[in-house]
Amino acid sequence: MEIAIVIGLALVLVAALVIGMNAARRLSLLAKYNDENAVDMIMHKRIWEGMTSEQLIEAWGRPAEIDERVLKTKVAHVYKYGRTGKNAFRDRVKLDDGVVVGWDQKGRR
Numbered sequence: 001m002e003i004a005i006v007i008g009l010a011l012v013l014v015a016a017l018v019i020g021m022n023a024a025r026r027l028s029l030l031a032k033y034n035d036e037n038a039v040d041m042i043m044h045k046r047i048w049e050g051m052t053s054e055q056l057i058e059a060w061g062r063p064a065e066i067d068e069r070v071l072k073t074k075v076a077h078v079y080k081y082g083r084t085g086k087n088a089f090r091d092r093v094k095l096d097d098g099v100v101v102g103w104d105q106k107g108r109r
Contacts, residue, residue: 053098066090
């Protein structure tokens with residue numbers, strides 16, 4: 001019975017720690033972006049057209065690979081996530097001048 005109590009207390013402590021970490025991250029993001037809607041989207045790992053590359057990394061993490069093309073009028077990037085093969089990825093996000101302009105998802109996030 002004592003082991004069950006210790007395990008139960010440990011689970012409560014872990015849950016409290018996770019909740020505290022999420023709250024701290026949310027406060028940090030609010031201070032950084034001053035936009036509750038953007039913070040909610042980032043916290044739920046959702047992306048949108050117009051988000052910055054920094055916000056994308058906050059939401060999905062660092063990409064496995066980045067392609068870059070420098071054109072006359074813009075710098076185009078493709079952030080690739082979820083490697084599934086040699087040059088195959090589950091998700092690709094297209095950015096122009098550091099702003100998301102579209103994406104292709106083959107898997108669910």
